[in-house]
Amino acid sequence: MSEPLFFDAHAHVTFAAFEADAAEVIERTLAGETWLVNVSTQLPTSQRAVKFAHEYDEGVYAAVGLHPTHVLDHSFDRSAYLKLAQDEKVVAIGEVGMDYYRMDKQVSGAKQEEIFRAFIEIAIEVGKPLIVHCRDAYDDLYRILSDYNGQVNAIIHCFVGNDVIAQKFLDLGFTISFTGIITFTDNEGLLRAVKQVPMDRFTIETDCPYLAPLPHRGQRNEPLYVKYIADKVAELKGMSPEDIAAAATRNARKFFKV
Structure with a gap:
């Protein structure tokens, strides 16, 4: 097994933006000693992520799930997701979670929670962790995940909260994941969380x-740009980019068990 320098814990190379050159992007990523997880937002992208992952011996993995912004316009086929979740190349369930930024809480909140809990149950059943999406819903997210404390592991994807919110999820045993937002944000609370x-x-x-x-x-964006995020984390923590990249890669491989 090779040792990657970087690990992109959340990519969507299955999306239409990569339709013309997905294979080239993945080959370029692997050549750059970077591994990735293709994370899904509905059943078709879940199926595509699994298909992509099977085309590579290592370094390309899949997560399957239904994004909270799709709970009203896509049906939730539990048996189909459960079957995909059992595939050996699927390393997590996601992205799933709660979103009150793009979805009206009054209209969709109950349905979002119902679907999110269903995916948490799938994750527990197959023994795989969650990749969790959250926008403007950290309180409800924390409430829901607290009900399963100790039963399931999770990454809080694209974290944009502050250090206090981050600590609440760290106290549940979860992992916090940072995106390119940290390279251009003026959100002091988020930057404190990184530090x-x-x-x-x-x-x-x-x-x-x-x-x-x-x-x-x-x-x-593309997976190789994960190095710029490592550089920014290093700057904020006062450490070397190499040490940050090594830690993030080690953490991702431990979380996804690859």
């Missing part, structure tokens, strides 16, 4: 094709 998160409890991710870090902001 304070323990070295064994964070991962880095691109969320590509979205959220390209500086110096590529505004362009299509």
Whole structure:
């Protein structure tokens, strides 16, 4: 087994933005000693992520799930997701969670919670961790996940909360994941969270094709740009980029068991 320098804990190379060159992007990523997890948002991208993962011996993995912003316009086929979740190349269930930024809580909150809990049960059943999406819903997210304390592990993907919120999820045993947002944000609470998160409890991710870090902001993001996030974490923590990359990669491999 090779040893990657970087690990993109959350990518979407299965999305339409990569339709013309997905294979090239993945090959370029692997050549750059970077591994990745293709994370899914509905059944078709879940199926595609599993298909992609099976095309590589190592370094390309899948997560399957239904994004909370799709709970009203996509049906939840539990048996189909459960079957996919059992695939050997699936390393996590996600992305799943709660979103009150793009979805009205009054209209969809109950349905979001119902689907999220269903995926938590699937994760527990298959013994795999969660990749959790959350926007403007940290209180409800914490309440729900607290009900399963000790039963399931989770990454809090694209964390944009502050250090106090981060600590609540760290206290549940979870991992905090940072994106390119940290390279251009003026959110002091988020930057404090980066500084304070323990070295064994964070991962880095691109969320590509979205959220390209500086110096590529505004362009299509891709997994190799995870190095810029490592550089920023290193700057904030006062450490070397190499040590941060090694820690983030070690944490991701331990979390995903690869």
